[in-house]
Amino acid sequence: MTDTRIRFSQAQKDLCDYFHSTRGYSLPDAEHLSENTPVFLKKLVSKLEDRSFDQSIRRLLCFHPINEFEPFLESIGLSPTKYKHLLPKNIIYLSDDPLLLENYHVLWSYGVPRIKIGRIYLESAEVFRYNEEVLLSKLKNYENFGISRAAIVKLVTCCPNLLVGEVNLNILRVYEKLSSLGVQFDLVIQCLSDRSKYNWSQVSEMLTFLDRMGFDKQALATLIKETPVFVFHESGKNIYLLVAILIKVGLKTHEILxxxxxxxxxxxxxxxxxxxxxxxxxTEIGMELGDIASIISTHPQILGSSPCRSSDSVLCHLSLPRKSLIDMIKADPTKFTSLACTRSVDEPVNIDEQLFLKEKTEFLLKLGFAECSDEMAKVVSKFKGRGDKLQERFDCLVNSGLDYHDVVKMIKMAPPVLNQSTDVLIKKIDYLTNKLDYPLESLVDFPSFLCYSMDRVRLRFQMVSWVTDENGLLTNSRGATKKYGGKISLSYVLTLSEKSFLKYFVDMKPKGMKHYEMLKKSILGSKGIAN
Incomplete structure (x- = not known):
């Protein structure tokens, strides 16, 4: 562990001790405040002198009181830029604001993750001014209508204003409409994101609109269960535009559903x-509405994959009469994108993108990810290409000897691991275990190893091998040595910037740079620094 990491770890312990022993906060509160405030800790450590670090940090905390609202607001998910204007002007101790702490504990005890409480504080600060029992009673009011506690937690973290004023009747209407269709409210509510805003009145009106359209209730329920995210996408307003377009071209209600x-x-x-x-x-080029409806029914992904150029510019570019262009599209609708859209003619048409998304989602559901959760969305966004390849690569990692649950953990930590082909994964695992002699389990702590190029891995570890002796000692030009216990951390070697790597592993010896340049030429050739 580097000196910086040691200091940071010590600062965490001292800050925890300060909050618990000196200030009298509960141990869970003290631990959370010290373990989830990296920006505040970094600022704290930067004030200390190197030589008397252990004494300085304790002295600093004892004789130079800190503004406790800074680590508190950071620990509930707010960055300094967001909480700077929220800092109280006349107090620095959390204990001087008992209502804040009381309502904070009500939310946490109810099940709201501490790290999510920041958005509530940012958007609905009055919640933390409530007197005893007020906040809990507001949460219980939603429970009394039949909404589960898990759903309420999701609701208040994504829509903090629900805790201000009376019960939101539009939410209750949405709950009742979904329940009448036999759709579990919890299933749909998991699609909410705390990075978006929602208009519950619009969502309620959209569901009423679908009901008035005369859609078959069972089919509508199936649609919502399979794609619940559409209920809240753009607060439901997209559905009006889509239905209007489809009715305009002549599709009937049952055809639309x-x-x-x-x-x-x-x-x-x-x-x-x-x-x-x-x-x-x-329409502009003169195609009949019935023909347009037919293409939408058979090839919807084609017409909705990319924006179009103007009809005049397309006709001019292709030097075609309108009827010829219409006949070409009717004969083969898949040509529409290359003929009419802003996408380059030579650019491949990715009409399967949504199918890939479905495959990726199904794969993650099998691994235990919550459907439509923020975690799932984050992981899916990191995957590239076809969804059916993910299972193959996942199985490759398990078959290499890793525990199934460890591989799931690895994917959560570093989703791009599954963007590697099975051949590449096998090659990198073999190099790790047989060439570098690291245990396979080291991937569990640092799965990103599999995302680095082999060039970078070879270059850095061959240099590390050259500067350390058989006992793991690193000797600099002045004869000083540093012993790395066992194996040097994979993450330490690979994540260092080029400047830091040169400082710690190349410039340690007089001929270090010469040897490093030789390795670079041998491994990289003219490609430059490996990624």
């Missing part, structure tokens, strides 16, 4: 906007 059920992805993202462009384009 059938289209939704078969292609649920058209209810989210930019599909509606791009479909509108495409329908306008086809």
């Amino acid at each position: 059938n289209l939704f059920v078969k292609n649920p992805h058209i209810l989210i993202g930019n599909f509606v906007k791009f479909l509108g462009h495409s329908v306008n384009f086809l």
Whole structure:
């Protein structure tokens, strides 16, 4: 462990001791405040002198009181730029604001993750001014209508204003409408994101609109269960535009619902906007509405995959009469993107993107990820290419000897691991265990090893091997030695910047740079610094 890490770890312990022993806060509170405040700790450590670190930090905390609201607000998920204007002007001790602490503990005890409480504080600060029992009674009011505690936690972290004023009747209407369809509210509510804002009145009106459209209730329930995210996407307003477009081209109610059920992805993202462009384009060139409806029914992903150019510019570019262009699209709708859209003709058309998304989602569900959760969304965004390849690569890691649950943990820590082909994964694992002689289990703590290029791995570890002797001692040009217990951390060697790597592993010996340049030329050739 480097000196910086040792100091940071010691600072955490001393800060925890300060909050618990000196200030009298509970141990869970003290631990959370010290373990989830890296920015505050970094600022604290920077004030200390190197030589008397242990004494200085305790002296600093004892004789120079800190503003306790800074680590508190950071520990509940707010960055300094967000909480700077929220700091009280006349007090620095948390204990001087008992209502804040009381309501904070009510939320935490109810099940709201501490790190999520920051958004509530930021958007609805009045919640932390409530007198005893007020906040808990507001939470209980939603429970009394049948909403589960887990759903309420999700609701208040994504929509903090629900805790201000009376019970939100629009939420209750949404709950009742979904329940009448046989859809579990908890299933749908997991699609909420604390990075978005929601208009519950619009969501309620959208569900009423679908009901008035005369959709078959069982089919509608199936659609919501399979693609619950569409209920809240853009607070439901996309559905009006989409239905209007489909009715305009002549689709009947049952045809519209059938289209939704078969292609649920058209209810989210930019599909509606791009479909509108495409329908306008086809109308402008003179295609009959019935033909447009037919193409939408059979190839919706084509018409909603990309914005169109103007019809005049396309006709001019292709030097075609309108009827010829219409006939070409009717004969083969898959040509629409290359003919009419802003996408380059030579650029591959990714019409399977939504299918890939579904495959990725299904793969993560099998691993135990919560459907439509923020965690799932974060991991999915890191995956590239076809979803069916993920299982193959996951199995490759398990078959290498890693525990199934450890591999799941690895994927959560470093999703891009599964962007590597099985051949590459096997090659990197073999190099790790047979060439570098690290245990396979070291990947569990640092799965990102599998994301680094082999060039970077070879270059850095061959240099490390050259500067350390058989006993693991690193000797600098002045004869000083440092012993690395056992193996040097994989993450330490690979994550160092080029400047830091040169400082700690190359410049340690007089001929270090010469040897490093020789290795670079041998391993990288003219490619430069490996990533």
